[in-house]
Amino acid sequence: MAVARRSPPTERVVRLLDYFAARPGQRFGLSALARELDLSKPTCLGILTELTAGGYVVRDPRTTTYRLGPAMIAAGRAAGEGFGASEIARTHLEELSARYEATCTASAVVDGRILMLQSAGPGKVRLGETYPFAPPVGLMYVLWDADSAFDAWLATPPAVPVRLDEAYLRRVVAECREHGYLVESLTSAGRRLYTLMAGVAAGDLPPEVRGLVGELVSSLGERVYLGADLEPRKKHAVSLLAAPTFDAAGRQELVLTLSVGEPITGAEIARRGAALAAVADAVTAEAGGVRPARA
Known part of the structure; x- marks a missing residue:
């Protein structure tokens, strides 16, 4: 390669x-x-x-x-054109960050890579950082989009060797569309994956490194909670919650995230997920977007 x-x-x-x-x-x-x-x-x-x-x-x-x-x-102004929703999201993210004392971000897929656009809160997030938009990275950027977008992402050559359980991933899509947000589990493997892949193109990784990363993250399913996994009174280790905004055509535009980074109860996950989804809906509305019926 x-x-x-x-x-x-x-x-x-x-x-x-x-x-x-x-x-x-x-x-x-x-x-x-x-x-x-x-x-x-x-x-x-x-x-x-x-x-x-x-x-x-x-x-x-x-x-x-x-x-x-x-x-x-x-x-900066020229670069910001086309990212109006991210500017609208900034104020909302700051309010959400203050409410939960957590880092909140807005990101999107731009020119085939995931681009970090906004950040609020205590975490050190580098704006402009990019990540590969290929399995196992990028699932949340197609969850609420058209089925064709998910199929195209799934068919993309993986950034690193990884097992993909298509049936399970389609269950994730269905549940995230129903609830309006995604819950990502807290794993050291997941954190290390994003650290390794930040700013890196898949082709820039030597074959031996690609293999090691593939061993590090063996399955996407290990990083996502489904509704049945979340018991209201039991604490679950959560990395972050994610929810989408939509453009005027009803296509998924941004992904907003609310970091957690600790075990919280299923009931608290539902409360924070609902709060994040409400913020995403507000950004969609203010940016002139439309939530599609499928989402």
Whole structure:
């Protein structure tokens, strides 16, 4: 399998912009930037000079420090077009996060990869992080969409070797559509999988690593609770809850999540799931979307 070619010069530019973006409002000198990014001063200066010329970075002649420039505002606005629902979701997620003291996110499938769009709460979630949209990752992004979307995802070559129980997954689809949300179990394997796959294209993984990840996560069914699994008074280890928003055509648009990260009772799962689903419905309505009858 061919491995995507990387461009070290471009990667250095991206690292520098990411460094600024992670520290909004701050200014940095050439020496500090070169040291933090492990770049030579001439290389770092060359990048800064080009970014300054394009307006992406501004240099303060008095302090000889740099900060993000106005061109980044225009770029951000352009990138935000088509993600209006995620902006609407941000306020709702902040309220939900405060209510449960939990991390809440909004994400979507963009250009064939899962993209993290919004985050609220105490967790460290990197906006712009991407994940492969292929089994075993991405089930929640097709659960409430048309049947054809689920079938297409299921037919996608897996990101890593994994067993797929199609009959079980279709039960998951049916139940999640009935309840309006998904409950993902808390497993160390699941957490490690997403850590390993963050920002990685399937083709970039060496065969031996793909095999190890496949052994790590042996079945999707181990990570999803069905209604029959959740006893009201019994505590269940839950990683997160997820619910969908829909666009004007009734297609699944965003996935909103509410992190849990601890055992909670089945009754509490139902309460939080209902709260998350209500937020998702509110975002759908405010964004001009329509919940399809099948969902």
